[in-house]
Amino acid sequence: MTNTDPKENTSSLMEHLEELRDRLKKCAISVIVAFIIAYFFSEELFYILVKPLKILIPDRKLIFTGLLDMFFTYLKISLAAGLVGSSPYIFYQFWKFVAPGLYKHEQRLMLPFVFTSTLLFISGALFGYFIIFPFGFAFFIGFENEIVQALPSVKEYFSLSLLLLIVFGVVFELPVILFFLAKLGMITPQFLKKNRKYAILLAFIVAALLTPPDLFTQFAMAIPLIILYEISIFAIKFARPVKKDDENKEEENTETKDTEKKKDK
DSSP states (O other), rough: OOOOOOHHHHHHHHHHHHHHHHHHHHHHHHHHHHHHHHTTTHHHHHHHHHHHHHHHHHOOOOBOOOOTTTHHHHHHHHHHHHHTHHHHHHEEEHHHHHGGOOHHHHHHHHHHHHHHHHHHHHHHHIIIIIIIIHHHHHHHTTOSSSOOOOOHHHHHHHHHHEEEEEEEEHTTTTHHHHHHHHTTTOOOHHHHHHHHHHHHHHHHHHHHHOOSOOHHHHHHEEEEEEEEHHHHHHHHHOOOOHHHHHHHHHHHHHHHHHHHHHOOO
């Protein structure tokens, strides 16, 4: 039985926390820089985000009742754009944080991880914009009648729009999350297949919690979640966790090759 020194464990924990703090600081700086750049284009981004609603009600304008509503709306839009714009760097910092705990051959997956994570995040946001926005807003506008007319406010519209964009972007990261869990040996394709029915139920629960209370939007989130879950089952077949024995063999082979090269010299 090996004895562990509490001081060493505490020191190691503090080092990890300091590294995490430094990487979070770098992520925050990247978001701030991207936010400042995006703010100069906030008006253009405003018109892009409001386009799905204007197609539904072209003869009406958004209203704002608070003097600061438009200013804070531009800030929110710029912040969301900053998060999306800096997402590759954020994923890169996350990878650098977890990389020391990975095997050498797994550390080479940095570029695929950053590319795939960014692509999935942006794909989720675009899915929300092109699919969810038109049908979701049409559902809400459909409550109009001869007595009631919809007068959307800037604050409510953009709060909902930005929430949906970020939520769908994060939700589309499911394959990456499951891939890492498979790498850690926590799940297997057989486990995911066995619990498929629970995953489908959970997808609808998550959709009900994260989306507006209309069936279309909830189904529009749940169905992609289920599809991504099925894709993940296929993807993690290539994420077989490497046993320690395999890693030791790899290190032994490397040492043997180095020894042979020295002898040749």
